[in-house]
Amino acid sequence: MAIRHWDHIRTVLAISKTGSYRGAAQLLGLTKTTVSRHIEVLEREIGEPVFVLRNRRWEPTKLGHRIIKISGKLEVDLEIAVKNFEPNEGQFDPLVVSTVSYINAFFLSRDVREWTHKYPGSRLTIDASDEVVAVEDGKIDAAIRLGRPNQLGLSRVKLGESPVGIFAPKNFKGKDWVGLPSGLDELDEMAMARHHFGRGPILRMDTFEAVAQAAASSEIACILPLCIASHFGNLSIVDAANARMKISRDVWFVFHEKRRTDPAIIALKHWVQSVFPGPNKCMCGVCLKV
Numbered sequence: 001m002a003i004r005h006w007d008h009i010r011t012v013l014a015i016s017k018t019g020s021y022r023g024a025a026q027l028l029g030l031t032k033t034t035v036s037r038h039i040e041v042l043e044r045e046i047g048e049p050v051f052v053l054r055n056r057r058w059e060p061t062k063l064g065h066r067i068i069k070i071s072g073k074l075e076v077d078l079e080i081a082v083k084n085f086e087p088n089e090g091q092f093d094p095l096v097v098s099t100v101s102y103i104n105a106f107f108l109s110r111d112v113r114e115w116t117h118k119y120p121g122s123r124l125t126i127d128a129s130d131e132v133v134a135v136e137d138g139k140i141d142a143a144i145r146l147g148r149p150n151q152l153g154l155s156r157v158k159l160g161e162s163p164v165g166i167f168a169p170k171n172f173k174g175k176d177w178v179g180l181p182s183g184l185d186e187l188d189e190m191a192m193a194r195h196h197f198g199r200g201p202i203l204r205m206d207t208f209e210a211v212a213q214a215a216a217s218s219e220i221a222c223i224l225p226l227c228i229a230s231h232f233g234n235l236s237i238v239d240a241a242n243a244r245m246k247i248s249r250d251v252w253f254v255f256h257e258k259r260r261t262d263p264a265i266i267a268l269k270h271w272v273q274s275v276f277p278g279p280n281k282c283m284c285g286v287c288l289k290v
């Protein structure tokens with residue numbers, strides 16, 4: 001039995017856990033088409049089916065059970081090996097991670113000690129330019145993005161949620177607000193604020209940090225992620241009890257699917273996951289209770 005691609009084995013494990021191609025795709029951060037392609041290629045290489053459909057659930061064949069038994073141990077061994085990787089000078093090639101500025105400023109940069117402590121010889125660059133840089137072309141190693149990416153060839157792991165609301169100084173009664181650049185007018189949070197105030201922003205800033213600073217200094221309203229609003233004590237959320245006044249955006253760790261078994265990517269994934277409380281919580285773990 002010749003199996004050439006570890007990614008195909010991970011797909012087998014995911015299907016065995018979820019019972020469906022769709023569930024496996026969600027678990028692995030792939031598309032359903034990619035999951036289906038992995039199984040087709042694998043079955044063509046070994047010449048036998050790995051799964052059969054029974055009662056609307058994909059069940060492993062006898063051969064499938066053999067693959068799952070062997071590969072399950074290999075997967076655990078790989079994860080343990082990376083977690084216990086001894087820090088050596090220059091152990092990874094230089095790594096570049098792209099993200100939006102407030103995720104870096106308020107979360108990654110404040111919790112980077114674990115990375116530098118465990119991998120002291122590894123050079124890590126966090127590019128927080130607020131521009132979407134393609135992972136597919138190899139210019140960066142990974143990205144932390146808002147919104148679920150659906151491009152083919154990408155693997156993704158949900159890190160958490162980033163709820164955004166409208167904030168204003170105490171006793172604010174006006175209609176003036178600070179927003180993001182015009183190129184981002186289609187974002188749900190921009191539309192929410194336009195609907196609430198009945199007009200567009202009178203000030204625009206390129207980052208959420210700048211939006212908050214401008215709102216605080218000019219004493220007007222703004223849109224702001226709840227997870228960083230606590231750092232601006234003179235701003236309070238508007239109509240906190242109204243669920244329609246909050247927009248929640250998922251936060252994803254994204255990398256090329258060909259690098260799923262790359263120790264550097266696995267190490268990065270473990271680190272960024274440790275920064276946030278969990279995939280179904282907000283980034284700070286507190287503000288969704290507001």
